[in-house]
Amino acid sequence: MSLQVSSATLYDFPFSSASYRLRIALSLKGVAPRQTKGINLRAFEQKGDDYLAVSDAPMVPSMDFGPAAFGQSIALIEWLDKVYPDPRLIPEDCDDALAVRSIALAIACDIHPLNTPRVLNHLVGSMAQNEDVRDDWYAHWVREGFTVLERQLERYASRGPFCIGTKPTLADLCLVPQVLNARRFGVPIDEFARINAIDAHCTTQAAFQVAAPKPD
Ligand SMILES: N[C@@H](CCC(=O)N[C@@H](CS)C(=O)NCC(=O)O)C(=O)O
Structure with a gap:
């Protein structure tokens, strides 16, 4: 190494x-x-x-x-x-690893790239859209992405309080920051019960709290 x-x-x-x-x-x-x-x-x-x-x-x-x-x-x-394989964030079990990556990438590839600063700034900058259009863009893609994510997560609800099972995985590491981001932008997400429940559980964990941004 x-x-x-x-x-x-x-x-x-x-x-x-x-x-x-x-x-x-x-x-x-x-x-x-x-x-x-x-x-x-x-x-x-x-x-x-x-x-x-x-x-x-x-x-x-x-x-x-x-x-x-x-x-x-x-x-x-x-x-x-x-x-540093302890604790594992991508399960050894191949099927669980597939499920974890499928959830993580639904956030990291399908939701997050549409709401990064460079994309939002381009909308109100070069594309001359107003802030309402920007906010609508943000909310649209987050809510569409969360609709898919909620369906994915419901399939594993009986396995434990994290996205998949009783331990945090890469999927939870992607979910919690995206939920915080959606809340900061004022996007209504209360209807996504499973997403909110996982977020609430993760944010009681010390490792997530230490890593969280301090409110500005
Ligand atoms: N796919 C990249 C995305 C990185 C990314 O977009 N980071 C954002 C902050 S969350 C950024 O630095 N944006 C700067 C910008 O958009 O100008 C990753 O997962 O690291």
Whole structure:
């Protein structure tokens, strides 16, 4: 093993849901990067020369291991899960691993990319839409995504209080930040009973609390 978390720099923004996923994973595994540097997305620091000298993409999170830096929260969490396998975030059981990835990617690939700052800023910037259109866009794609997610999660409701079973997995790491994000944007999500129940359970757990952004 050559790359080590203990010698890495984590680039992070508290309210970034992709960064929040990674912080929960680090917290559950009890490992910490050598240092954490904040990239203020509200001040567009992700587009600055300093950050782009480290990260290929103008987004967080990324981890600079020294020899190389990597972005993509799911890839980083999968790597962490192999290098620090206790506790496992992707089950060993192949069928459960498929279910976990299917839920996690429904959030990370189908919901989250439609509501990132660069997409929302493009709507009100170059595309000259007003803030009502932006908010409607956000709410539409979150609610459509949550409708699918709720159906997925209902299938596993008898297995335990987390997305799948009695332990947190990659699926929960994706769900909790997306729920927080939806609430912060004022999107009505009360009707998604299973999503809310899982979120309520996860947020009682110390590892999720430590990783959560502090209210601004
Ligand atoms: N697929 C990437 C998404 C990363 C991403 O979009 N991060 C957002 C914050 S949650 C970001 O840095 N956005 C900057 C921007 O949109 O300008 C991952 O999972 O790491």
